[in-house]
Amino acid sequence: MKYQYHILNAEMPGKEDVLKMTPNPATKELIERLDKMNVETSLDRFEAQQPMCGYGLRGLCCRMCQWGPCRLSEKAPRGICGKDMNSTIMGNIVRALVAGLSGHAMHAHEVIMSIIAAADGKANLTLKGEERVWELAEKLGINTGDKELLQAAKEVALVLLQDLSRMTAEPIKLLEVFAPEERKKTWQSLGVIPRSAAYETMETLHMTTLGACSDWTALASQELRSALAYCYSTLFGSSMATEILFGIPKPKLTKVNYGIMKEDHVNILVHGHSPVMVEKILEKIATPEIQDLARQVGAKGIVIGGMCCTGDELLARYGIPTVTNILGQEFALGTGAVDAVVVDMQCVIPGMKIVADCFGTEIITTCNSNRIPGAIHIPFDVDHPETLDDDAMLVARTAVEAFAKRDRSKMHIPKEITTAMSGWSFESILEAFGGRDKLLSLIKDGTIKGIATVVGCNNPKVPYEHSQVTIARNLIEANILITTTGCCSHALLNNGLCAPEAAELAGEGLGRVCRELGIPPVLAVGGCVDNTRTLRLFIELAKAAGVDLKDMPFIFVGPEPGNEKTVGQGVSFLAHGVSNCIGYPAPIPVPIPKLKENAQSQDDLERGSNDIVDFFAGEGLYEKVGAKVYTEPYPKLAAQTVRMHIHRKRQALGWN
Structure with missing residues (x-):
């Protein structure tokens, strides 16, 4: 069932909606499998939280001192301290x-x-x-x-x-x-x-x-x-x-999706954000000692798979396959084939350990900022880096030895494997298009209408990965080139949109260019921090055009804002004059149109407004930095909003 939130002019999906709408068949398979096994996941915990707190959803709850918490409303418009x-x-x-x-x-x-x-x-x-x-x-x-x-x-x-x-x-x-x-x-x-x-x-x-x-x-x-x-x-x-x-990544073809795991191999997933320890672990896994250990425990080899931004880093540099993102980490463990997950910092949800315990998967934490009860802790400490080699070898050995403890009766690996082209640095994007001026000319003449960076986290308030994939498909069909990072990139990678063959899904102009160059219409440029590559691209193209960045046909799209880090991503682009299209309203109260007093018909409405919305979506922020926030939870309408925004930018520049 869908959960209706009239205060946000939106709805939230139940588990059956996710099953119906999530675009990756492997995800559906694993959700159904975990459900039949009565293994709790984020989908179950999300439903247990319904209905969600209306004050929290609208940002009207203040917990910044011990006097509260205070909930603001028409009845109580100020907190105890007087804050409005x-x-x-x-x-x-x-x-x-x-x-x-x-x-x-x-x-x-x-x-x-x-x-x-x-x-x-x-x-x-x-x-x-x-x-x-x-x-x-x-x-x-x-x-x-x-x-x-x-x-x-x-x-x-x-x-x-x-x-x-x-x-x-x-x-x-x-x-x-x-x-x-x-x-x-x-x-x-x-x-x-x-x-x-x-x-x-x-x-x-x-x-x-x-x-x-x-x-x-x-x-x-x-x-x-x-x-x-x-x-x-x-x-x-x-x-x-x-x-x-x-090193700076270069484009390469690789494989992604849940099907990269193998029943007769040690399957190690690496997860988190910082690649330092993981790079050294990869080095140790390649040694004869660890390869021999894998054979001793009965495995035919070792498969490394990535999750979240650590996965994006390894995908970009080495073509190491990725599996999934923050909301898919429990599903990946539901294959029963993961022997160990090596995690560093951030986006490692506590629920992963709950699922890991159901399948005997070892969780190995490598960052002192991230401790999980019951996990093996082998940290990398930048203040004492002398033990890095020994610690990495211990992690590699521990992960491989876990293969012998795997319960093979619980294994089920979906078959989905998807081709992808990864490794798009700032330099390699310009090189692929024949240089900055060539890419700019394609934008100016309308072959490519503009560039959208479709990025961000996952959020259970929308059907898992559905908005990300739907928006991306609609935009490339409209000849809008896409860059993507972080958790969103996994959705687009697994859906095949980052493969050169996806050029067939693009509009006439973008599709033709992609076919000629042998590149995809969606460029996976790395992890969350690598949004800098897109920002540098935007800055360089605006400079070449002799146009202020705020006037260029560019936009930031966050279909599933989730982590607190996504706030900074969006506002970073806003500060540079790049408008945002955000997929779910929060934590800003949504102005709901109301019937005017003494209204003569149902169409006689007041717009509805509040100062914060007017600042972000109206003229307040726009007058300061030349950008604003569009909020649209329905992906086809969001794609239309993006197309309209880019069309207006082109029209103002005379690039028609």
Whole structure:
């Protein structure tokens, strides 16, 4: 059954709706299997939460002190302290943003510190991204002179580390070198140039404590400031640092989906966000010692599969198959064929351990920030990297030995295997199209109408992966090129939209170009932090066109916003002048049209409004940065909204 939420002008799916609408046949197969086995998953827990709290859904619940929690309504429009709806909602949003910022900041910290450890000889890591080192050194004004690679890399890493932690009133260095000049002037005029991830997180939490800031417009400015710190401290920092460590990806064909697992092989899934420990584990798995161990326990070989952003990282660099995303992790374990899941930081839901215990799967945690009761804990500590090799070997051995304990009576691996082309870095996208100017000419002449980045998490409030796939199919059919990252990318990868053959699903112009170039119409550009690759693409194309970024036919689409990190992603693009189309309304109260007083007919309606909605979706934010938020939970209507937005941008530019 569908759960109706009139306060949001939307509905939520029950389990039967997910089964009917989720686009991957393997997912349906595993949901039905787990249901018959009475294994609890997120779908069951979601239904147990119905009906959801209307105050929480609309951002009208304040828990920022011990006086409450306070629930705001027409009857009680202010909390106990006197805070009103506007400051409560904006405070909740900006706090969510910096929580997500903190997650990506820890990711950035780990990879940056790993570069320093490698340069100091404390970690046995080879820096594979030499070209990124020299590029950043030049952009950051570092005098490389006769310096060797490791010394130059360390100096770059120290600048990135300073961007994470600076407390003085200086701008983020990566913002200075990568942001468009027009945007920097806009942000300067708004007073939202950030200092660092650490400072803006501290300031946001300070501003939203009891008795601090109650001016919602000041909180809105802090949101923009924090989003820029999120973008340039943590996304750019972690993405660039990872490319220094492990190299810049290049396009390659590979296989994805649940069917990549094999009954007679050790199946190890890697999950999380930071690839440092996993890269070393892969190295150990390839050694004769671990390969021999696999044969000793009765396996014919070892299959590595990815989940979430760690999976995206390995897919991009090595073509290692991915399986699924945050809401699919329990389904993957439902195959009964997963011997171990190696997890690092973030998006590892507690429910995975519940399902793992039903099938005897080992969960191995490798990050001190992520502890799961009952899991094996073998952490990578960037402050003590000397044990990295030994720890990685222990993880590899533990994962392989789990094969001997597998209950083969519970195995069922769906057959679905999908071809995909992955590894789309900023550089490789431009190279594939024959350069920046060639891609721009295709956009200007209408062969490609525009670019949408379709990204983000999963959310049980919409049918699993249905919106992501439906929107993407509709957009490529309308000749709109797509980039994708993170959990959303898994849905599009498994649906075949990232394969060159998907050109047949695209419109005449986009399809023809993709066939000529041998590329897909949906480009998987990496994990969440690699949204920087799309942003760099947008910035570069706007520069080539001689047009402000806010005027280009680009848009950010988040069909299933879920994790707090998705707030920062969306607002990062908004700050650059790229409008958002978000798939589910929350945590902003939706204005519901009402009959006017003394209405003469059912069509005589008041629009319905509130200050926060007017700020994001009306003229408030648009007047500041040239972008706004569209909210549309129904995917075909969302795709139409995106097409309309891009058409209007083209029309204003005269690109018809």
